[in-house]
Amino acid sequence: MSAASVPGSAAWWRGHEERLARRRPHTDGLTLEVVLTEALALVDAEGMDALTVRALATRLGTGSSTLYRHVASRDELLVLLVDAVLGEVRLPDPELPGRERVEQLSTELRRVLRSHPHVVPALSGSPILGPNAMRASACGLDNLLAAGHPPERARAAYLALLDYVLGSVAFDAAAESPGATHDRRPRSDDVFAFGLTTFLDGLERG
Amino acid sequence: MSAASVPGSAAWWRGHEERLARRRPHTDGLTLEVVLTEALALVDAEGMDALTVRALATRLGTGSSTLYRHVASRDELLVLLVDAVLGEVRLPDPELPGRERVEQLSTELRRVLRSHPHVVPALSGSPILGPNAMRASACGLDNLLAAGHPPERARAAYLALLDYVLGSVAFDAAAESPGATHDRRPRSDDVFAFGLTTFLDGLERG
């Protein structure tokens, strides 16, 4: 398998845009968009393990081999699914002050991912370089620049913050501190907000 | 499947300890420890997809059904594997000041997980509640208490910090900021250290 064909890599995404552009309509009514919409519905409803090529095909009223005319592999499907979810992220109002935008985007990314919890493990499977990821990513970096941090520092802060947000989504259901009891779920958002504030405080005064 | 039997859950871990205690030696020379050691070697060498029950059995010189006498399912194997990896974490010297211990444990956890990169995605699959996880977890909370933070605050900081460390391991190879070029790998440790310092600064002065 050539490097360019690894789903999710930068080279793969470049090839994917090209492929989409020169694609002619299929004779079946099926669109990649419909495939992804239905895949997401299936994952949301029944979990990631339920997203088999066969089950998705059945849901779409075709055979599994038909899906391979829209998607090259299950891995590719997952990569596209992750970016589709990231397409739900609403960017903050650019009129707002930098720090507020940082807080809003972080919280919004977390909200979107938590609304599709079964998709989250797929985030760590491959790089996150799709168009919707890049859109949010560019915004995230801009916000930190707008907050007054020099480029190098803004970039480090952006990357660290992204790790924190993604980590909070991927692991907050997973992690548990010793002596913790019930009702930790309602607190998860509080912990996230606390960590975000703490980090941004350190960034401002550091 | 009863709730108690979900691998990785608190109830499952309790049952597991019991099961281990009353286990009599198997007539084949095989031990759970050997199974896990070999599983980790296989994952490290060939990736998570290569860890099939059949491949592991072959590596151990048996049939796949034999493995089910040591492990109830592949999911259970992954849960045990994660805790085995966490067993490699060395706790910091308790004589050190609180903040230094926090930094050392965070960095050590990251180091261990990065030395088994293919295991990392399995971290987000189930809760992290094994004995080795709890040992490191208790230490993490203690360090923050020792650093002078009241319990509620120490606990929130511990959870946020854990999300950050795990996120940095799970996503730093995955994430990319716009305009980033080559040689980001050597910088990944710098970004982590920056984020850690920033968070702890915010925590001290907040």
Added chain:
DNA sequence: ACCTGAACACCGTTCAAGT
């Protein structure tokens, strides 16, 4: 009682045969 070969019910993926 302990062990395990062979079978079961699935997978993702391919491709020859159909239209």
Added chain:
DNA sequence: ACCTGAACACCGTTCAAGT
């Protein structure tokens, strides 16, 4: 040219048959 049923090479897991 486009589509897809049927087949291939795998899975995880079970259990009847062996010792």
